[in-house]
Amino acid sequence: MTDVRAVTEDDFEDWQRALRTGFLREPVLTAEERAAGRRQFVPGRLLGAFDGGRCVATFRSFAQEVTAVGGAFVAADAVSNVTVSPTHRRRGLLTQMMGRDLAAARERGDVVATLIAAEYPIYGRYGFGPATWTREWTVEVTRSGLDPRWSGPAGGGRIDLVDGADVRKLGPDLHERVRRERPGMVSRGELWWETETGVVRFSSEWTEPFYAVYRAPSGEVEGLVSYETGGDWQGKQPCVTAEVNWLLAATPAAEDALWRFLCSIDWVTKVRSGRRGPGDLLPFLLPDPRAARITEHADWLWVRILDVAGALEARTYEGSGSVVLEVVDEAGFAAGRYRLEVSPQGSSCTPAGGAAPDLTLPVNQLAEVWLGDGSLARGAALGRVQEEREGAARKADALLRTSGRPWCPDVF
Structure with missing residues (x-):
């Protein structure tokens, strides 16, 4: 047994x-x-x-x-x-x-549970839904249109190579700044930074990466990148790829400077971006965005809502309105009928009592739109969301969607 x-x-x-x-x-x-x-x-x-x-x-x-x-x-x-x-x-x-x-x-x-799904079909039956997506770009540096004579950020900023000890010192504060601005990002403890800099090793295959920091003209740290290189010369021509492990940027200036730095390293002909958000700036920072090809696009952070009111009241909304949701949850954690009323000033999510629902949806469909991405109208078209009132899915989308897309850079 x-x-x-x-x-x-x-x-x-x-x-x-x-x-x-x-x-x-x-x-x-x-x-x-x-x-x-x-x-x-x-x-x-x-x-x-x-x-x-x-x-x-x-x-x-x-x-x-x-x-x-x-x-x-x-x-x-x-x-x-x-x-x-x-x-x-x-x-x-x-x-x-x-x-x-x-x-x-x-x-x-x-309020929620989270995971990174190795296999797509498994976790929907436990109430999880994909709430963020990830993209990887491969940049053909020679086609990018970037100035090959670039030697550093304009305006007084600077980029310096640092070591793992510097990253452990500078990284946590920078990450806290960045994650407050980006839905879908998750907390990182001391163990994360120690693992990413080789202090703690879960595998014997560890290779020490390069680290670079971007400092604004004020001297404040606004960006960090970890990267490795691989490849060789072919026919007396360099064919080296810079592989980004992770890149954190608190400002567009930092993001621009770090990508330009990576694309300017001598002998590097390709840059692989690592896991980036689907709304990332990267391709549009290049004079020729076609030089950045999407080489991976996949679901990433999966969310399982355990407390509907707690989850919906924790976030903000760009518009105003209300919707009554009938949430179906076979496990019972989130099941119920809820009235969601929102405005830019605040929100409330309360039991709807005997009010007729506008939408009936499983808890995993609610998870997909909680971070501002996804689409209930698409769910209705696929038969996964039931409209009890005509047009209710689009109305709910207008309340839940955001102008930016969520992103989770971490694997756990």
Whole structure:
């Protein structure tokens, strides 16, 4: 009989091996990898399924904040490390672990749950919906139209190469500034910065990247980028690609300067942007935007709403109006009829009582539009949202959509 339970200290190495097995990685841990994993151990937040004393499924959650529209930080239950060993598939183990974790999150008062979905079809049945999307661009530097003689930012700003210690010192404050302005971004703890700079290593394949900082004319740090290079020369011509791990910019000037810097590095003929938002400035910073090809476009941050009123009241709205929503949630966490009334001055989301609904929608469809993206009208066209009043989906879209698109740069 398979037993789903919280993982103990004694279980943890077995849990780590099962995690590696589920992700098709060699099920052997180095001492360094075991120590890194210990940094993630929080009693009660790791679950496992055990059969005959062996761990055969894994699940981890941790405390997180997600930026809502308008800049409020919303308490989230971040779900990660979800695996089921190939010997124990299709036995409901994930369903048991997910149900237990979401119930605990709701009891704690978490407003939403979040995850990055490895496989698209799995998580909709647990109430999650894709709330942000990601794009990667590959820039052909020689076609971009950028001035090859560019030697630094104009107007007194500057770019300097720094090391990991500098990033750990400068990065957290910059990230806090940036995430307050961008719906969909998530909090980063000390462990994130230590992992991204090689202090903590979850893999023996770590390669030290380059880091560059942009400082405004005032001296204030407004941008950071981590990147690696790869490639060689062919026929006595350079063919080197700069691969961006992450790029943070608090201002358009910082963003422009860092991309120009990357495209100006000697021998670099291509720049791969890493995960960027679908509304990113990058292609339009180039004199020839066609030099930036989209090489990946995919769903990214998935959201599961646990507290409808808490989620909808946490964000801001650009217009005014009201809509009555009938939210369907088989797990029961978010089910109910709600009247949402909004204006640029504030909002309220209250039980609608006997009022007739304008829209009936599953909780995962509400998640898709919570951060200002997605479309209920599209959901209605696909048969996933039911209009109880003609035109209600477009009316709701007008209230929920935002002029900018949400973005989550992180994987967790």
